[in-house]
Structure formats: C-alpha cells, structure tokens
Amino acid sequence: MTQTREDFEARLRQIGAERYHDLHPFHDRLHGGDCTPDQVRAWVINRYYYQHSIPMKDAAFMSRVEDPALRRAWRSRIEDHDGTEDNEGGIRRWLRLAEAVGLDPDYVASRTGVLPATKFAVDAYVRFVREKTLLEAVAASLTELFAPKIHASRIEGLLKNYDFADDSSLSYFRNRLKEAPKDVAFGLGWVLDHADTQEKQDAAAKALIFKTDVLWSQLDALWAAYVEPGRIPPGGWQPGTGLLDARAA
C-alpha cells in the first residue's frame, strides 16, 4: 500500500538510523582520537576517491534530466565540489585536509593507492545514478539527510583529538554543514513528491539502502586494510609513501 508522505519520510529516516555509516566503528575510532596518523591518512586518501567521483555522479544525473529547472537546481552540487570564482570547492578543501595530515596533495589527487574495494563501491554509485530511474538517483543522494550529525561530531572529535585539526584543515566539513541542508531539503521534497505509488516508494527506499551500503563498505575496506587484520591489498597505499615531506618517511 502506498504510504502517506509522513510515513514514507519516516521510513527513509529509519534507514539512516539503522544503516548510515555514522554507526561504523571506524568513525568512533576516528572521532574519538584512536586512529593512528596513518589510519587517518588512509581514510583521507580513500575518501578522496568519493569526493573526486561525486561531481561526475551529479553530472551523470544532469545528463539524464530533461527539465532545465531540475538541472538548474542540481547544478549547485557540482559547483560546491568543483568550486566557483568565489568558492574554492570541496575537492580543494579536501586536499587541504590531506596536506594537514602530512600527505602530498598531488599524490592524493592522483588516486594512486586507493583501495580497489573503495573504487568498486564508489564506481557502483556513479553507475547506479547513470542507469537507474531519476527517482532512484535522487533517493540515493538522501544519505545527506544524515550527514550534518556526522560532520558536526567529526569536527568536534577531530579538533579535540588531533593536532592537524584546525579551521583550515576542517573547512571541508564546515562547508558541508552549510551546503548539505539545502541539497537535501530539495532532494527529499523531490522524492516525496515523485514517489507516489508503493512501487516507487519501495524503489526509492531500496536506492537509499544501496547508498548506505556504498558508504559502509568503504569503511569496511579501510578497516580490513589498515586496522584489523591490517592486510593492505596489492596496490593499496603503503604508510610512509605519498607524504608531503619525503624526509618524514
């Protein structure tokens, strides 16, 4: 049976409560100050692949949108990441974080050393948006609903626990606190408006679940490679490499 708008929104929020990656133990470790510098670096390197791919995902979405008004509403996401004349953009901000944790930003931007499992998960998301319905693509973006909480606790936890953390290195997260709410308000409204049958609501919920899988599996890969058992797969970043100051190696 088709759910009411309120019930359907509650269902989507429940998916976040049960599956969003703020529940992953890597984040407790990161925000609680228990990550080694190399574990933080591994996170920065791998998460960069996601940042790098998001504007391509958003362009893939726009390439399928027939309605100029919807394209216009979506375009700011690309601007937020790639930057504009007044805004350096999230990708450059992430590279400042990379530098703050002692990584060579060119190394990080090269995406060498990204774990294959990270790439598979992120590439699956880009492909999902390229191939599924627009409703599923927008629904998958709704993990942003759950992001402000994780960004706020990340800023607090990193500032408290790591020397590298300051306003400059964490500017990515502060900016997302401003940007994500406008995106998600639009995306949520669009999904609630368009998921007007049970079939569409089920598809939208499934898309959001898929996206939580994309995020979660990146942290599982990070954990396996750099926490326990700590077995870095062939080609994965090796601590001591890719550093800003080669003498620090």
Place this chain on the structure above:
Amino acid sequence: MTQTREDFEARLRQIGAERYHDLHPFHDRLHGGDCTPDQVRAWVINRYYYQHSIPMKDAAFMSRVEDPALRRAWRSRIEDHDGTEDNEGGIRRWLRLAEAVGLDPDYVASRTGVLPATKFAVDAYVRFVREKTLLEAVAASLTELFAPKIHASRIEGLLKNYDFADDSSLSYFRNRLKEAPKDVAFGLGWVLDHADTQEKQDAAAKALIFKTDVLWSQLDALWAAYVEPGRIPPGGWQPGTGLLDARAA
C-alpha cells in the same frame, strides 16, 4: 604522419568550409526571407530539440571528466543554456523566439511534433559524447568554430525579412555570438593540445565530420517534411497546431 598544430587546425577548419550546415539550402531560404511562416515555425520547433539536448550532452561530457579544472571550464556551457540568476539562458531565449513566430512556448517545450529524424540525429550526438573518447567529444563541439558567421548572417537576414524578428526574439543568436567564441577557443586549444598523434588527429577530424552530419541531417529532415516534397511524417508537427493564439489556427 602527425600533422603540425597549424596544419591540423587548418584541416579542422576545412571540414567546416566543406560540410557545415551554413551551406544547406534551408539556411539560404531562411535567411533570405523565402521561408513561409510555417517553415520558420517548423525550424523553431525542431531546432528546439537540439537546444534542449545540448545541456544534457554537456553534463554527459562532464560526468566522464576526472579533472575538476576541465569540468569547471566546461560548466559555463550548461549555465549558458539552462540559465543562472543573472542570465535567463539559451533555452528560455529560444522559447521567446518560438513565441515571436506565433508558437505556444509550452507546445515547443513539450517537444511534441519534433521530427523523428531530428531526434535520431540529436540523440546520436548525445550518445556519441557519452561513449566516445573525451577528445572526440570535444572535437565534435568544434562546429562552434563556424557558428559566429551563421549567427551573424541569420540575425541580419531575419531582421531584414521577417516581421517577428527583433532584439527580443533574436536574443538567442546575439548571446551565442558572445558565448560561442570563449567556448570554442577553449575547445580548439584543448583538441590541438591533446590530438598529439596521427591516430588521435584522425579521430578528432572524424568526430567533427560526424557533428556536421548531425547538423546537416536535421535540415534535410526539415526540408523533406516542410519544403519538398513537404511530406510530414507521422507524428510530425502539423501547421495550424501548437499556436500561441488558437484563433489564428
């Protein structure tokens, strides 16, 4: 043998000299004042499908670009068509032209009545950009090299020969005179920089030829349906329909 930069540029320009759709007799007819009002309307309706598809093509390109700087350079093309806060954008300008020639802009925007051959050609271009190399995608955009001449002679010809033509209805073409040169300077430089082997130069030249085919075949379809033999295919726009003022029908 790989051509020099200058020779290769000359080869690309020669493609325009031989194949660009300014050579198509429909344009002589249009600019010379020999089109009936319905032939002008048919052109406006069908060419709208191209305008409508171009931002999707550009987003498809961006969805494949790994380099944020290249995405940033390309993004203005979408802004030029879809509009920004300060700029109504090319799609809305085209709909003003539609209104000026007596068409209901909502009808034109619905893309009902667009000739199937127009859709096939334009959709082939979007698919080309989605699937071919980035070099081929950029090279295909270089028909913009030849556009300023056609826009200038179009403005002159339409103003001289048709009552509907004024600054408002022709603002699309005036704006393209401003926008196209910056796009094409970037695109041409990029192609000349990246086509650094004979194989790539041949591929780029072939892509530009493909694009001239896309443009030319739209005019052939228009001619066949509305000039001679004037046999409108099933589903094609029927004169007297889609008008702004239904009483005019």
